[in-house]
Amino acid sequence: MRNAIRLYCFWYGWLGAVGFSLWYIAAWLGDASLPENVWVVEFIFLLHSIAAIATFQRIPSGNLWQPVLAITDKRIRLGRLLIGLTSINFLVCFCLLGGAALEKDVSLQETAVYLVLSSFLLQNTIYIGVHWALRPENLFSSSLLKAISNPIGLLFPKR
Amino acid sequence: MEQLSPLCRAGEWSGGDRIGMDGTRSGVVAVGPACPRVAEPRLASNRWTRTWGTEFAYLGHQPINYALGFIPGYNAAKFVAAQAGISLNPVQNVLAGKSVITVGGPSVLGGLNALGSAYYAVSWQAFVNAGGTSLKALPAAGAITDLGKIASSAGTIANVLNTASAAFDLYQCYQIK
Numbered sequence: 001m002r003n004a005i006r007l008y009c010f011w012y013g014w015l016g017a018v019g020f021s022l023w024y025i026a027a028w029l030g031d032a033s034l035p036e037n038v039w040v041v042e043f044i045f046l047l048h049s050i051a052a053i054a055t056f057q058r059i060p061s062g063n064l065w066q067p068v069l070a071i072t073d074k075r076i077r078l079g080r081l082l083i084g085l086t087s088i089n090f091l092v093c094f095c096l097l098g099g100a101a102l103e104k105d106v107s108l109q110e111t112a113v114y115l116v117l118s119s120f121l122l123q124n125t126i127y128i129g130v131h132w133a134l135r136p137e138n139l140f141s142s143s144l145l146k147a148i149s150n151p152i153g154l155l156f157p158k159r
Numbered sequence: 160m161e162q163l164s165p166l167c168r169a170g171e172w173s174g175g176d177r178i179g180m181d182g183t184r185s186g187v188v189a190v191g192p193a194c195p196r197v198a199e200p201r202l203a204s205n206r207w208t209r210t211w212g213t214e215f216a217y218l219g220h221q222p223i224n225y226a227l228g229f230i231p232g233y234n235a236a237k238f239v240a241a242q243a244g245i246s247l248n249p250v251q252n253v254l255a256g257k258s259v260i261t262v263g264g265p266s267v268l269g270g271l272n273a274l275g276s277a278y279y280a281v282s283w284q285a286f287v288n289a290g291g292t293s294l295k296a297l298p299a300a301g302a303i304t305d306l307g308k309i310a311s312s313a314g315t316i317a318n319v320l321n322t323a324s325a326a327f328d329l330y331q332c333y334q335i336k
Contacts, residue, residue, distance in 0.1 A: 038333035045329060049322040056229040056318065120222060148230070 002065070005054050006132060010068045012051040013129025020125055024118035032114040048124070055128050067135040079130040079139055086123040093119040221328050228321035 026032040035041050069075060097112035136145060227233050 038330055041329055041333070042326060045326060049326070052226075052229065053315070053318050053322060057315065117222065120226070124226060 006065060006068060009051045009054050009128055010132040012047060013125050013127075013132060016048070016051075016125035017122060017129055020118055020122040024115070024122050027111065027114035027118045030111065032118065048121075051128050052124070055131050065132075065135060067133060067138065069133045071134060071138050075134060076138060079134050082126050083123075083130055083139075086119070086126045090116070090119040090123045221325060221332065225321065225325040228325075229318060234317065234321065 023032060035044075093112065093115040097109065097116050100108035100112045130139065
């Protein structure tokens with residue numbers, strides 16, 4: 001069961017990244033659209049949320065899952081690069097939306113909403129793919145993982 | 160883009176309260192008729208297949224709120240901020256507070272979500288104080304204490320509630336189009 005979850009999340013991440021990349025490109029080209037049927041959206045959301053809940057499982061110990069891929073320096077650098085680039089890309093799209101709102105440019109706002117959506121889902125799926133491929137323990141520092149695991153804990157003094 | 164009728168009552172249009180966390184907005188003036196929850200006629204776009212106006216923008220708002228909900232404590236902080244009249248809805252704020260849809264989302268989900276999130280944070284910290292430790296220090300599942308299990312369960316419940324409320328909002332968003 002655990003292996004099935006691991007592989008599901010890994011493949012959802014990478015296949016989803018391919019799909020959302022295409023949607024992102026379509027958004028730039030002005031051809032993006034949304035499904036007409038809400039249940040199609042809900043189904044995609046279900047697939048995404050299964051992966052998200054498994055990926056962002058709140059568990060105060062680490063290393064219970066094994067990475068899908070063998071860990072190499074090159075893969076770790078590539079994984080960090082992909083997460084960084086897609087995160088920056090999302091922030092750029094988000095700023096574009098803010099700019100469109102400030103300019104009251106309705107057409108640009110519509111474009112920007114698609115860009116924000118697609119770039120955000122692209123960033124999410126890339127993260128999920130990299131997360132399960134290499135595991136965050138190998139990607140990020142221990143202090144960052146501790147902070148993101150419980151930001152509220154930062155407010156409490158350590159004994 | 161959908162325009163707010165000047166006859167609509169100020170304050171009644173502030174939507175985006177997907178899980179009842181935005182609280183009562185200040186400046187609500189109960190003068191004039193409330194805005195009907197009926198979509199107004201819109202010009203057809205020659206470029207996009209959907210022209211939902213502000214409801215469309217909600218689709219940019221909702222997934223980001225959903226993802227932020229996975230950050231432990233975010234929904235608890237959002238709930239507390241909402242009580243002080245502060246909205247932590249990034250896209251909605253970027254869109255100059257323009258309301259998206261008036262979602263009558265189940266407030267109980269928001270409250271439970273915030274509770275689960277806060278409980279997770281407190282029990283996680285108790286777990287750390289009780290022996291615990293950097294994330295890499297624990298070698299195996301067997302080393303997880305009961306506190307850790309409680310924290311994990313509370314966190315998982317919070318994540319599931321976050322997902323349920325997001326699914327509900329997506330449905331609402333399509334119903335109002």
